[in-house]
């Protein structure tokens with residue numbers, strides 16, 4: 001029998017095939033990893049929770065905010081919601097408080113499931129007032145109608161086939177979840193995921209990276225851990241604050257990798273950077289995946305030295321709205337480093353089949369219907385678009401964002417498909433590889449003939465030995481922007497001992513496109529996004545740079 005179109009549909013099968021395999025192991029309060037959930041437990045307990053939730057009115061289509069840390073409760077609950085056909089709503093808890101309230105209110109949830117602290121914040125800050133069912137993961141039903149343990153107990157005696165029927169009822173087009181973007185360029189947007197998107201995503205990730213049942217994964221980015229059970233992989237939940245990957249303690253990560261023989265690792269470039277700098281060899285790790293922002297070349301080089309020779313270091317490119325789009329392996333990425341450091345952009349590899357990735361001319365407005373006339377010339381930088389099974393079709397209750405981000409395309413057979421606009425700039429080389437050049441909204445338009453893309457400028461200056469990283473921003477109106485290069489000094493460099501501005505100016509003069517950059521500003525520490533700690537907050541930096549220029553005028 002075919003599995004239903006639902007990522008939870010693999011659980012009953014895995015529970016039959018490999019009941020005693022650990023699905024996830026969590027550090028627990030002690031950090032000793034004494035909490036383990038097997039596939040049999042995960043399936044049985046998520047069934048009980050799904051049945052218990054149904055008794056409380058959380059059923060197919062019920063929007064349910066989930067604010068639970070990556071503990072067994074989180075995974076049990078998420079799979080219970082998927083099985084029930086309910087719609088979990090996930091927002092990064094670390095985002096700006098006002099933005100968080102806006103996201104939660106906008107989602108207009110019917111239910112709110114959270115840790116006691118989240119329930120307290122909900123009550124005090126009047127989040128999600130539409131939620132009529134409130135469940136806490138705490139020991140007592142404080143500020144909530146019930147505890148998750150009550151819910152599980154209530155559902156434990158449900159009729160054996162009750163949840164199987166709910167699961168079988170889910171349809172590919174039903175909304176499966178609302179996942180908010182990380183909000184690195186504004187208030188996060190709720191991406192509408194349908195069951196078919198998740199199922200396609202698991203299949204594409206499995207095929208692109210050769211993921212196999214039985215492996216052991218260290219997923220340092222929580223939502224990614226949800227794919228592990230769908231793939232039959234064991235997840236080792238890392239002992240770290242998932243909202244601060246750049247601050248993770250590498251010793252604890254390495255201990256977990258060694259103790260459980262971790263074979264694959266998923267982390268943001270900031271997290272991979274932490275491991276690379278720590279420098280411990282990782283002989284069991286066969287595959288590292290790093291996404292969210294470009295991985296700095298020295299991190300790729302160092303990480304490859306720490307992994308076995310046959311290990312692979314993949315950087316998938318994609319977004320909450322569409323993932324994966326393309327992939328590149330570390331060896332090929334290293335071979336493109338020189339071009340990156342000469343201003344080509346960052347190579348993000350070849351499109352993952354069956355994605356249809358096309359580049360259109362840069363346009364800040366909405367585009368209603370697809371036409372091949374939108375296409376940029378071969379080799380020209382434009383906006384990256386994707387049509388494919390994981391390209392989502394809308395943002396939840398954000399019609400303007402949906403209009404700006406999606407294009408309808410009539411196909412030859414008369415059907416219609418949605419093309420997602422990535423909001424990223426890029427180009428294709430002659431070998432069919434995609435090069436990422438930065439965010440469309442962060443491009444700097446100096447004059448009619450000069451548009452600077454952040455990823456075609458910053459890597460040139462990042463080669464300076466005493467620079468840690470740089471960020472290009474524009475001050476003034478687009479079309480007449482003053483380009484400013486902000487830079488952070490490397491950690492061990494003393495201040496003011498040499499004239500770095502002159503050296504950076506010298507580098508700028510070495511390339512036609514950077515020659516117009518005349519302002520170089522040292523910044524003590526760039527603002528970064530909370531999910532990956534890797535995307536630079538160039539909007540905030542631009543405001544700071546404007547002040548600095550005004551002061552020195």
Ligand SMILES: Nc1ncnc2c1ncn2[C@@H]1O[C@H](COP(=O)(O)OP(=O)(O)OP(=O)(O)O)[C@@H](O)[C@H]1O
Nearest residue numbers: 181182183184185188292293294316317318319320
């Ligand atoms: N491998 C990669 N190399 C370079 N950039 C990447 C890579 N993977 C992802 N990105 C960047 O991350 C973006 C997707 O990030 P995400 O979905 O987390 O939210 P966001 O786009 O940062 O949030 P918002 O849209 O709210 O500003 C991509 O559009 C791209 O700019």
